[in-house]
């Protein structure tokens with residue numbers, strides 16, 4: 001979420017989920033909300049029942065797109081030219097919020113100059129959408145009093161992910177759609193506690209509460225609290241750690257509750273990297289594809305067997321409660337870390353998760369008032385929550401942005417790393433489906449969820465199916481420059497001709513074998529939303 | 539039967555869910571009526587939240603690779619070997635050759651401890667999680 005942090009100073013949902021119900025216009029971009037965030041979609045449907053208008057920007061005709069007032073079915077990877085075109089139209093038609101731009105933001109002129117150089121016809125051609133529809137969308141969004149933009153992984157998982165997010169922020173700031181209730185920019189987090197993992201500093205460049213490791217004041221604070229000296233050098237990112245191959249930078253890894261073999265874009269590269277480690281330690285609840293390669297596997301307790309907190313997409317920190325004791329010999333990840341740490345000569349002595357949270361509240365300003373006793377007796381608190389008296393923050397950036405002034409950062413179109421050609425004529429888009437969750441470590445072990453959506457399907461336009469001689473339910477061989485898989489075809493008009501869609505939940509059909517490892521230069525987000533493939537009937 | 543209010547683990551919406559416990563087993567999940575997100579409603583994943591908890595293939599004991607095969611061992615053996623290896627490689631490389639991945643499925647408290655383990659104990663900032671994925 002690097003883009004939003006650069007622009008606003010904070011990379012989280014600016015609204016609460018319930019505020020979406022009161023929006024007048026909703027712009028949903030790169031998010032299959034009804035499948036990935038059902039409760040958010042529910043608020044959108046309520047808003048529509050109350051008369052709100054919906055704009056969906058998505059290459060696919062998702063369930064939400066079918067209900068939209070305007071669906072812009074752009075070519076994958078062309079979000080930036082589309083958003084820039086919308087902004088240019090907003091400028092031309094005097095729909096920009098000049099007062100807001102003047103008072104609350106900086107660097108607008110750079111954006112304006114870039115927009116004035118933009119050729120609208122050309123931008124429309126790149127995106128594959130009629131200029132008239134873009135104009136309609138720009139007007140609808142630009143004129144709204146209360147407008148929210150929701151986006152998800154479809155936006156961040158591109159070579160230009162950071163630019164995409166900045167463009168969204170530019171659009172919102174230019175129209176003054178940020179500082180109010182029911183109005184804002186809402187990145188929907190993929191997994192349940194991604195927000196919390198970021199807040200807690202499970203990132204190579206920041207301590208908890210986004211305090212940079214290379215800023216002396218922050219580092220010294222943690223050195224004093226932890227009684228150690230700390231490295232000022234930002235560490236390696238996930239991609240750098242797991243894609244080094246034989247000569248990678250790491251010799252040992254500890255992977256807690258993650259399955260990078262399956263979730264990473266280029267699977268064979270991750271396997272090679274892990275297999276070449278001198279030592280791999282994995283703690284998980286199941287023997288995942290990653291755990292199978294480990295030297296030591298520790299059985300972890302599930303969420304029903306421990307106490308602690310999760311932070312949801314709207315920054316709400318809430319309790320997770322122990323229902324049963326850890327199964328078999330399994331232990332909570334907290335117990336595992338404390339035991340390991342003691343054996344490494346550093347004693348972490350906490351009586352309970354509540355005591356860990358006390359230390360967090362002391363060191364992480366945005367969690368300053370998050371104490372278990374307060375969270376126990378409420379529906380949780382939304383950060384920033386500065387101290388015990390503070391009641392939490394339902395929506396962000398009232399009066400001022402986290403970074404002071406909101407900063408416009410113009411972004412130019414960057415074509416995707418790989419596009420279809422004669423040898424690989426189809427564009428493969430990957431995503432997630434409703435019934436399965438990420439790599440499926442938990443959900444595939446649920447009987448019902450597997451029955452509802454038990455195997456990977458490749459969505460193919462009926463016209464393409466006819467041309468390839470493939471009927472629904474038949475197997476096709478799908479090949480990219482990097483590998484090949486076999487998958488069952490499903491004919492549907494959800495996708496456009498020339499484009500195919502599948503998910504990455506299934507180890508039998510590891511679509512990550514095919515995808516590209518080009519990544520966003522800035523946020524290091526792997527581009528595995530699109531790549532070029534060749535299809536033939538098996 | 540025992541109902542305990544907790545938070546769903548399947549997506550970033552964070553619904554409030556009651557888990558039903560019966561003789562040491564989690565047997566069902568129902569939405570909280572007053573929780574601001576769930577408001578008496580869950581998606582299909584939430585209704586089946588309890589199903590993976592008692593799956594027969596849950597890991598129940600520590601495993602260690604011996605002669606190429608993952609073999610059950612005691613916690614003590616697994617942890618002392620793990621600590622020894624991590625400590626050895628961290629010390630030899632000044633923390634540069636170890637990396638830790640945390641999880642968006644673990645609690646805040648656990649994420650906090652993992653990054654503390656990386657930074658304070660293994661002397662490395664090589665810590666990340668799967669937000670990017």
Ligand code: SF4
Nearest residue numbers: 546548549553581584
């Ligand atoms: S019940 Fe569904 S919408 Fe609610 S948190 Fe769980 S997965 Fe998300």
